[in-house]
Amino acid sequence: MAWIYLVIGGLLEVGWAIGLSFSKGFTEPLPSVMTVILLLISFYFFAKSMKMIPIGTAYAAFTGIGAGGTSIIGMIFLGDKVSTAKIFFISLLIFSVLGLKFSSKDGMKKDENNPEV
Template sequence: MAWIYLVIGGVLEIGWAIGISFSDGFTDLTPSIITILLLLISFYFFAKSMKMIPIGTAYAVFTGIGAGGTSIIGMVFLGEEISLIKIGFISLLIFGVLGLKFSSNEEEKNEPQNLEAK
């Protein structure tokens, strides 16, 4: 379940990152409110995921989903420049995120971390 929370948080990060550009520096009220709501919900799911996933892995996956997804959305829907080198590096990012997911210990995913006991 923690990985589902992390993916939800990462996808919502794409939404608030794009929302920042549509908010016109937080001067356009509706996109600003939507962006702030997406940001809060995104961090809520991110924080929930970190109860069971190590912080380094969770943060790398969270930001990787956000950065890669935002770049893809920008190129496909917002008219940003598309280049082979960008696609190559986004692919590396995606493979890195998948590598972190598949190299995580099952125990880390299923047992909450107890920071007080350490």
């Protein structure tokens, strides 16, 4: 469940990162409010995941999901430049997040509320 929380938080990070762009330095009211709401919800899920995933793994995965997702959305929908190098490094980032997920079982924290974890 911790990784589900982490992925939700990372995907919401994509939303607030893009929202920052649309808020134009927090001068546009609606995008600004939406950005802050997404940021708060994103950090809520990130914090929940850290109860069960070590901080280094959680933070690296959280920011990797956010950075990779924001770059992909930027290239597909917002006119960011696409290059072979960008695609390679975003793919590397995604595989790195997956590697953290699959190599972190031994480093899992015990969840006090769920003894099976």
